[in-house]
Amino acid sequence: MVKLIIRIDDVHEKMNWKNFEFFTDLLLKRDLTAILGVIPKCEDSKLIVSTYANDFWPRIEKLVEAGFKISQHGFRHVYDSHGDTLLLGNTRSEFAGLSYKEQLNKLSNGKRLLEDRGLLIDTFMAPGHSFDLTTVKCLKELGFKYITDGYNLWPYSVNGLKFIPQLFSSPHGLNFGVFTTCIHLDSLSFEQMELIVHQLDRYDVIPFQEAVSMSHPVYIPQSISNYITRFFVRGFRGLRSLIKK
Numbered sequence: 001m002v003k004l005i006i007r008i009d010d011v012h013e014k015m016n017w018k019n020f021e022f023f024t025d026l027l028l029k030r031d032l033t034a035i036l037g038v039i040p041k042c043e044d045s046k047l048i049v050s051t052y053a054n055d056f057w058p059r060i061e062k063l064v065e066a067g068f069k070i071s072q073h074g075f076r077h078v079y080d081s082h083g084d085t086l087l088l089g090n091t092r093s094e095f096a097g098l099s100y101k102e103q104l105n106k107l108s109n110g111k112r113l114l115e116d117r118g119l120l121i122d123t124f125m126a127p128g129h130s131f132d133l134t135t136v137k138c139l140k141e142l143g144f145k146y147i148t149d150g151y152n153l154w155p156y157s158v159n160g161l162k163f164i165p166q167l168f169s170s171p172h173g174l175n176f177g178v179f180t181t182c183i184h185l186d187s188l189s190f191e192q193m194e195l196i197v198h199q200l201d202r203y204d205v206i207p208f209q210e211a212v213s214m215s216h217p218v219y220i221p222q223s224i225s226n227y228i229t230r231f232f233v234r235g236f237r238g239l240r241s242l243i244k245k
């Protein structure tokens, strides 16, 4: 069976709260967990779609107790920079292109806000998949261990941080390695969310904590598996967008 991690992006106090409750309830009913990308101080106007949810932090606590993993999804989720990124080339970003000091400042402020809520933060999820090697250096300095992103079929390491790859936005994968499905809940209907969870029956949904203990095969150079995965995933995405047109 395909090993799959569920990753939910853009989690914050003013997200589509009804959708978040509905989807996480569906997962809890099936004893499934996910990694949540929590934005420490969301100021991205596109993502502010409801009033402040009073139940937000108690629900996060409840999900952590049920085995969900919390990752830091940027700081403000505002793309006020531009630079060469590790995964996407030159693009808009909250981090890439900024100096070490500027990035360290944003990342440490965000981490502190989440830790003040009693959360253990050792995993980073970059807004827009957009970050550079300076981001990785800052994360290491701040005690992060994992990044949920990257082109590969197995977890791999860059400059002392372990990357748990993320390739698709719906459940897909092969019977080896580990795959991450990246879900944005705000715009989904209840039917679409039910369909996603229904599709998960065909997968071995594993907690993020299990994936971090997996290793890249020693007989395959990491640079080769990165390159081949990137090549095929980009081809797959290109083909899918052609079919949709």
Ligand SMILES: [Zn+2]
Binding pocket: 009, 010, 073, 077, 126, 127, 128
């Ligand atoms: Zn995001």
